[in-house]
Each structure stands twice: as C-alpha cells, then as structure tokens.
Amino acid sequence: MGTGTPTGQQPEPGTPAQVADVPAEWPVESSQERYRGPVFGLATDRVEMPEGPGGGTVVAARDYLLHPGxxxxxxxxxxxxxxxxxxxxxxxxxxxxxxxxxxxxxxxxxxxxxxxxxxxxxxxxxxxxxxxxxxxxxxxxxxxxxxxxxxxxxxxxxxxxxxxxxxxxxxxxxxxxxxxxxxxxxxxxxxxxxxxxxxxxxxxxxxxxxxxxxxxxxxxxx
CATH class of the missing domain: 3.90.79.10 (Nucleoside Triphosphate Pyrophosphohydrolase)
Structure with missing residues (x-):
C-alpha cells in the first residue's frame, strides 16, 4: 500500500506527505556574540518560546556556534x-x-x-x-x-x-x-x-x- 493522499484530500500533519523541513523563526529578544575566532563564533540568543502545553510563552537562552558553512x-x-x-x-x-x-x-x-x-x-x-x-x-x-x-x-x-x-x-x-x-x-x-x-x-x-x-x-x- 502506498503513502499517497487520495485526490481532493489534504494530508494530515505528520504523515509522510507532510514531512519536510520548513523555515521558521521564533522571536529573539536579544542576541549577543560572545566569541569570534578564525573558524567560528559563539552567540547567545534569548528566544521567546512556548512555556508548555498549557500555553503562554517564556524567554530562554540558547547558545550556538556561528559557522560559515x-x-x-x-x-x-x-x-x-x-x-x-x-x-x-x-x-x-x-x-x-x-x-x-x-x-x-x-x-x-x-x-x-x-x-x-x-x-x-x-x-x-x-x-x-x-x-x-x-x-x-x-x-x-x-x-x-x-x-x-x-x-x-x-x-x-x-x-x-x-x-x-x-x-x-x-x-x-x-x-x-x-x-x-x-x-x-x-x-x-x-x-x-x-x-x-x-x-x-x-x-x-x-x-x-x-x-x-x-x-x-x-x-x-x-
């Protein structure tokens, strides 16, 4: 049996037809570059994200490496x-x-x-x-x-x-x-x-x- 969607119907989220990475960006309250070297940098963003299943948002810090690719x-x-x-x-x-x-x-x-x-x-x-x-x-x-x-x-x-x-x-x-x-x-x-x-x-x-x-x-x- 295939994984296609019958004509006229939209696939449900999470089905194979809907599995694809998509661009998205949560709000960033602030961003700070903490280090810059010859190969990569290190940044800390304070990101607004969901607090939990009950709703609401919270700001949390996320560190990540900045890389040229x-x-x-x-x-x-x-x-x-x-x-x-x-x-x-x-x-x-x-x-x-x-x-x-x-x-x-x-x-x-x-x-x-x-x-x-x-x-x-x-x-x-x-x-x-x-x-x-x-x-x-x-x-x-x-x-x-x-x-x-x-x-x-x-x-x-x-x-x-x-x-x-x-x-x-x-x-x-x-x-x-x-x-x-x-x-x-x-x-x-x-x-x-x-x-x-x-x-x-x-x-x-x-x-x-x-x-x-x-x-x-x-x-x-x-």
Missing amino acids: AAAVLALDEQGRVLLQRQYRHAVRHKLWELPAGMLDVQGEPPVETARRELVEEAGLRARTWHELPSVLPSPGVTDEVVHLFLARGLSPVPEEENGFVRRHEEAELVAAWVPLEEAVGLVLQGRVRNGITVIGILAARTAAQDGFADLPDVSAR
Whole structure:
C-alpha cells in the first residue's frame, strides 16, 4: 500500500506527505556574540518560546556556534569507487576517513565552486560532471552550519604545477583510499566510517545510483 493522499484530500500533519523541513523563526529578544575566532563564533540568543502545553510563552537562552558553512565532495571514479581521505580530528581524538571538504571561507564563492577548489587542493583532481546531493545540517541543536554535498564524476588528475596549494596541519598527513561504493556502504553500516557528512554522502550516492543519478540536480555549468 502506498503513502499517497487520495485526490481532493489534504494530508494530515505528520504523515509522510507532510514531512519536510520548513523555515521558521521564533522571536529573539536579544542576541549577543560572545566569541569570534578564525573558524567560528559563539552567540547567545534569548528566544521567546512556548512555556508548555498549557500555553503562554517564556524567554530562554540558547547558545550556538556561528559557522560559515562548508562543501563536501563525493568523488566517484569510472570503476565506481569513492575517494576517502584519512585526517586527524583533534576534538574527537581520532583519525577519520572523510570526503574531501572545506569551509565556505571565500566571500561570495558558490558552494559548488568551493567543492571544485577543495577537490583540486586536497585530492589533485578535477571533475567533468557535478551533481547536487542533499545539503546537511550536521548538528542543528548547537550550530547554524550548513554543509553542501556534491557528487563529482568524470575525474582527471591536475598536474602538480597547476595546484599551488600547500597542505599544512591536519592536511599535511592526508592518506587517500579508493573504495568501491558498495564496500563503502558496508564500512558505514559496520561503524568503521563515522564522520557524519561522509556517512550521509555515501548512503545518498548509493541510493541515487539506483537510477543512474537521474534525480540529482546537475550543477556542472554553475
């Protein structure tokens, strides 16, 4: 049995037809930026919100990280393999296998351009075709960060003399691996790959591959 709604009837709130994130904004009494660093800031908003089932409102403080956002690339080669890169992440004290990614730290640069740049800088690759995978809110309870995910195919190497990027800090010891997409799904389900953006990118690409990526928006010309 399908989950569609009979013609002429409006779906009930909470049914599959009504499940979609929508913009909303509760009234903010005041906002204070408490910290600003090179990567992110920390703000406290005093937000007017429902007091409880009985009605009424109350003002409560909510802290959150201000983040410029990021772009990540699932690079898929002609053999159906995904490029994964191992990188040290100090906050969790782990070396994690991840997709090439970077912050939206160039003013006015569209996310797909950031993705193209990161693929060149981190992996030394260009892609002929680009498709948009679902964007992700990694931790909406604590940050306003949005990560834009892209599928890159038709890969070709960039000559070293054309890539002037110098890897430093965490990127200085990047280790790369090409993993068949189905095997990458297995790594996710076994808990061997846990970076959230990488998990979502792999599972989304595997699902989209079932119809040859026909449902994904083509952003190659952007």
